Amino acid sequence: MSKPKIVNLSRRAFLTTGAGAAAGLTLGVWLLTRGQMSGPAKLAGPGMAGGAHAAAGDFAPNAFVRIGTDDSVTVVCKHLEMGQGTFTGLPTLVAEELDARWAQIRPEGAPADAQRYNNLFWGSVQGTGGSTAIANAFEQMRKAGAAARSMLVAAAAGQWQVPAAEITVVDGVVSHPKSGQRATFGELAAAAAEQPVPEAPVLKDPSEFKLIGKAFLPRKDSRAKCTGVAQFTQDVRLPNMLTACVAHPPRFGATVRSFDDSAARAVPGVRQVLQIPTGVAVLADDFWSAQQGRDALVVDWDESNAFKLGSKEILADYRKRADGPGKTVTSTGDADAALANATAVIEAEYSVPFLAHAAMETMDCVITPDADGVRVINGEQFQTIDQQAVARVLRLKPAQVRIEMLYAGGSFGRRANPQSDYLVEAAHIFKAAGGETPVKLIWTREDDTRAGFYRPLYLHRLKAGLDANGRPVAWQHRIVGQSIATGTAFEPGLVVDGIDQTSVEGAQEIPYAIPNRHLDLHSPKLAVPVQWWRAVGSTHTAFAVECMMDELAAAAGADPVDFRVALMGEHPRERDVLKLAAQQGGWYEPPLPAGRGRGIAVHKSFGSYVGMLAEVTLDGDNGFSVDRVVIAVDCGTVVNPDVVMAQMEGGMGFGLSAALMSEITLVDGAVQQSNFHDYLVLRMDKMPAVEVHLVPSTAPPTGAGEPATPVIAPAVANALAAATGQRFYALPLKRAA
Amino acid sequence: MIELRVNGETHQLDIDPQMPLLWALREHVGLTGTKYGCGIGQCGACTVHLGGAAVRACSLPVSAAAGQDITTIEGLAAGPQGPVGSAVQQAWQDLDVVQCGFCQSGQIMQATALLAANPAPDDAAIDTNMAGNICRCATYARIRRAIHKAAQALA
Numbered sequence: 001m002s003k004p005k006i007v008n009l010s011r012r013a014f015l016t017t018g019a020g021a022a023a024g025l026t027l028g029v030w031l032l033t034r035g036q037m038s039g040p041a042k043l044a045g046p047g048m049a050g051g052a053h054a055a056a057g058d059f060a061p062n063a064f065v066r067i068g069t070d071d072s073v074t075v076v077c078k079h080l081e082m083g084q085g086t087f088t089g090l091p092t093l094v095a096e097e098l099d100a101r102w103a104q105i106r107p108e109g110a111p112a113d114a115q116r117y118n119n120l121f122w123g124s125v126q127g128t129g130g131s132t133a134i135a136n137a138f139e140q141m142r143k144a145g146a147a148a149r150s151m152l153v154a155a156a157a158g159q160w161q162v163p164a165a166e167i168t169v170v171d172g173v174v175s176h177p178k179s180g181q182r183a184t185f186g187e188l189a190a191a192a193a194e195q196p197v198p199e200a201p202v203l204k205d206p207s208e209f210k211l212i213g214k215a216f217l218p219r220k221d222s223r224a225k226c227t228g229v230a231q232f233t234q235d236v237r238l239p240n241m242l243t244a245c246v247a248h249p250p251r252f253g254a255t256v257r258s259f260d261d262s263a264a265r266a267v268p269g270v271r272q273v274l275q276i277p278t279g280v281a282v283l284a285d286d287f288w289s290a291q292q293g294r295d296a297l298v299v300d301w302d303e304s305n306a307f308k309l310g311s312k313e314i315l316a317d318y319r320k321r322a323d324g325p326g327k328t329v330t331s332t333g334d335a336d337a338a339l340a341n342a343t344a345v346i347e348a349e350y351s352v353p354f355l356a357h358a359a360m361e362t363m364d365c366v367i368t369p370d371a372d373g374v375r376v377i378n379g380e381q382f383q384t385i386d387q388q389a390v391a392r393v394l395r396l397k398p399a400q401v402r403i404e405m406l407y408a409g410g411s412f413g414r415r416a417n418p419q420s421d422y423l424v425e426a427a428h429i430f431k432a433a434g435g436e437t438p439v440k441l442i443w444t445r446e447d448d449t450r451a452g453f454y455r456p457l458y459l460h461r462l463k464a465g466l467d468a469n470g471r472p473v474a475w476q477h478r479i480v481g482q483s484i485a486t487g488t489a490f491e492p493g494l495v496v497d498g499i500d501q502t503s504v505e506g507a508q509e510i511p512y513a514i515p516n517r518h519l520d521l522h523s524p525k526l527a528v529p530v531q532w533w534r535a536v537g538s539t540h541t542a543f544a545v546e547c548m549m550d551e552l553a554a555a556a557g558a559d560p561v562d563f564r565v566a567l568m569g570e571h572p573r574e575r576d577v578l579k580l581a582a583q584q585g586g587w588y589e590p591p592l593p594a595g596r597g598r599g600i601a602v603h604k605s606f607g608s609y610v611g612m613l614a615e616v617t618l619d620g621d622n623g624f625s626v627d628r629v630v631i632a633v634d635c636g637t638v639v640n641p642d643v644v645m646a647q648m649e650g651g652m653g654f655g656l657s658a659a660l661m662s663e664i665t666l667v668d669g670a671v672q673q674s675n676f677h678d679y680l681v682l683r684m685d686k687m688p689a690v691e692v693h694l695v696p697s698t699a700p701p702t703g704a705g706e707p708a709t710p711v712i713a714p715a716v717a718n719a720l721a722a723a724t725g726q727r728f729y730a731l732p733l734k735r736a737a
Numbered sequence: 738m739i740e741l742r743v744n745g746e747t748h749q750l751d752i753d754p755q756m757p758l759l760w761a762l763r764e765h766v767g768l769t770g771t772k773y774g775c776g777i778g779q780c781g782a783c784t785v786h787l788g789g790a791a792v793r794a795c796s797l798p799v800s801a802a803a804g805q806d807i808t809t810i811e812g813l814a815a816g817p818q819g820p821v822g823s824a825v826q827q828a829w830q831d832l833d834v835v836q837c838g839f840c841q842s843g844q845i846m847q848a849t850a851l852l853a854a855n856p857a858p859d860d861a862a863i864d865t866n867m868a869g870n871i872c873r874c875a876t877y878a879r880i881r882r883a884i885h886k887a888a889q890a891l892a
Contacts (some may be wrong), residue, residue, distance in 0.1 A: 083835075083838070216833075218830065219835065222834075225838030225841050227770070227810065227811070228768070228771070228810030228811045229770065229811070231769075234772065268753065287764060288756045288760040288764070359839075359873055360780065360839040360840045361772070362774075408837060409838070410837040410874060412873070445777075643833075646833065646879070649875065650874045650876055651875075652875070653874075653877060654873065657875075675777055675779060676774075676775050676777075677779050681873065683870075683877075684868045684870070684880065685864040685865070685867075687881075689878070
């Protein structure tokens with residue numbers, strides 16, 4: 001493996017970082033990218049865990065740090081801030097090694113430039129997902145900060161004519177204690193820019209960390225988001241901009257046969273009505289007019305090729321498929337024989353519905369003409385993919401599509417669409433409208449709920465055998481559900497021997513030693529558009545595996561925690577978070593009174609380990625409440641403890657929506673839900689008390705945004721089973737009337 | 738012409754009287770801190786104060802708001818509920834409530850109206866009063882804590 005090499009950027013590259021006249025010091029940092037990116041791209045998408053580290057290969061320049069003569073330290077963040085804290089976490093890494101003052105640090109979104117801002121886990125692709133932001137950038141950002149610090153020190157040493165080793169940097173001030181000399185970063189910026197960039201900047205030993213893992217650092221986006229000034233795509237206003245609303249087909253696969261736009265055109269403010277590949281777009285001076293115009297359209301849809309199955313038929317079909325073997329994912333020992341000889345055999349079938357992401361900011365996108373192409377303004381999660389997709393529609397080169405990354409009002413995977421669906425739609429509208437007028441596409445909540453790209457519906461069938469001592473000897477697991485990656489640019493990287501890794505992650509490797517194990521997969525093709533949804537495959541595999549483990553414990557007459565722990569000898573990190581959640585959650589305290597129950601689950605995803613205990617209380621109405629959740633997480637080195645805790649709280653809450661109430665259902669191919677009155681999500685009154693316990697660790701940092709989400713459903717299902725004596729097999733969880 | 742009084746300033750708007758207040762504020766007054774989330778009064782992202790009460794701007798025709806004092810997130814700290822609103826905004830920052838932040842203008846406007854009416858709400862009162870404001874990042878636990886913190890700061 002070659003060492004990362006740091007060199008000075010050329011003058012031209014210096015200017016293109018957008019530093020502006022005030023900038024004194026910009027660092028160009030040549031860093032590692034994956035070498036195996038020649039030939040067809042093999043992309044590891046958001047579904048892939050962040051365990052792999054960047055391999056040696058071609059070098060590409062990156063620029064992350066800019067110190068102004070005004071003493072500001074701008075940290076260029078290559079990852080989207082969609083709530084998960086990247087605009088705090090990435091700057092923390094720079095500030096740590098730079099010994100900067102937190103208050104002088106300013107995050108800035110990176111432009112689309114995969115040469116410099118690629119995700120080091122995704123080869124030559126720039127994008128955010130798979131809970132990789134901190135994990136892939138941990139060393140990269142620290143090196144950028146350390147290099148800047150070293151150049152500032154060298155500049156001071158030169159000016160003061162003192163040895164660099166005698167200089168200290170504390171809270172953004174460079175000092176030479178012996179002589180009493182001191183200077184701010186801003187004062188040294190111009191001189192520092194003249195210094196050679198160190199080839200191998202020395203990083204701090206973790207014992208020297210002052211910020212990483214230590215302090216409560218206020219989020220950089222907190223103030224702007226509390227005062228209404230934070231800019232989202234929905235908020236963009238440009239001169240002469242038109243706002244577009246689109247009439248989408250009522251069923252997937254339907255197309256426009258003809259339309260009557262006379263009423264739409266009569267709406268004041270409506271400027272253009274255009275047919276585009278995904279429907280009919282109405283462009284108007286403002287959103288209200290565009291929406292009124294859209295609603296006044298009369299479209300005759302050709303549904304001859306439309307998808308017309310309902311969720312019930314899909315599930316029935318999946319059950320039939322599950323009667324026969326699928327593609328083998330993993331097989332050890334002889335599960336069939338072990339089942340035949342088992343003392344007890346337990347069978348169970350679990351199912352989960354389609355789910356919408358339902359981010360608070362509906363899908364939206366601005367495209368505006370630029371000097372040599374276009375500028376896309378977006379809560380941008382997939383720069384490289386989106387740049388190419390928009391360029392294809394507009395017949396531009398990817399480099400002619402500049403992308404301005406704004407905050408995203410949530411995403412949960414939705415804005416990382418492998419088809420760039422809503423950006424492509426915006427590009428078609430922009431093009432059809434003549435390509436000279438800025439266009440803002442806004443989806444209504446109804447569009448957002450019905451346009452698809454759902455977490456797929458999945459069916460799991462499990463069969464397990466216990467020996468006479470109550471130990472599991474066989475585990476047979478069959479999964480049926482749509483592949484997310486097939487047919488996308490991510491297929492070569494994510495679909496291995498016909499197995500979409502995102503369909504089986506969390507089921508392929510389980511932390512329990514069971515000698516005879518078989519897992520296979522059916523990947524039926526449906527016209528329902530599907531996509532990764534926060535925590536991806538684990539959202540269903542964790543539910544199936546962890547509910548089944550509780551069933552086995554019950555059949556063995558064992559305590560669910562003890563039963564698991566006895567099988568987890570080779571998985572100490574899973575075991576430890578399970579035990580920590582159990583201890584902190586009062587698992588071994590006296591049983592809860594009748595009508596209440598505790599449940600527990602543990603799961604690894606995105607390189608992180610989460611144990612979760614839930615307490616539920618039944619109510620007389622066949623309902624129940626989740627009262628308290630205790631979370632234990634091991635995500636390696638923690639950069640911002642409070643941000644990780646927030647991701648655990650919120651990630652759990654996001655999963656709790658799916659556990660308790662969210663469901664997209666199809667009837668005759670039509671989506672039944674349209675808005676928050678029927679696509680139900682967690683609200684304040686259902687939010688349990690939650691506490692988070694972080695496992696101290698010096699291991700490399702792993703994901704935080706997603707790993708809490710999949711663990712809550714099985715924890716609650718298991719708690720409900722404890723409270724009711726019945727098992728639960730489908731999400732959202734419903735007690736029988 | 739619709740005359741709209743927003744954050745102490747008067748605006749003359751030549752717009753459809755049926756246009757929801759939300760879009761008048763966002764696209765004709767130019768105050769984009771108030772967000773569109775659902776359009777049917779289900780999510781609370783568009784919450785503003787009308788004559789001191791929290792209302793859903795997405796479901797209120799602009800004509801119905803004419804002539805009344807409207808406060809948005811941009812004018813909260815300097816408006817009639819300034820001391821309460823500022824305490825809420827400060828508590829939100831002290832506890833780093835926000836994640837994506839898209840719903841938080843509405844959450845803060847709703848929480849301010851709650852505290853103005855009930856200076857020491859218990860968890861049950863918070864749940865009842867805040868259940869109309871969805872946060873998909875599920876920052877609810879911190880919102881609860883921040884409301885208590887703001888209440889203490891104001892006591």
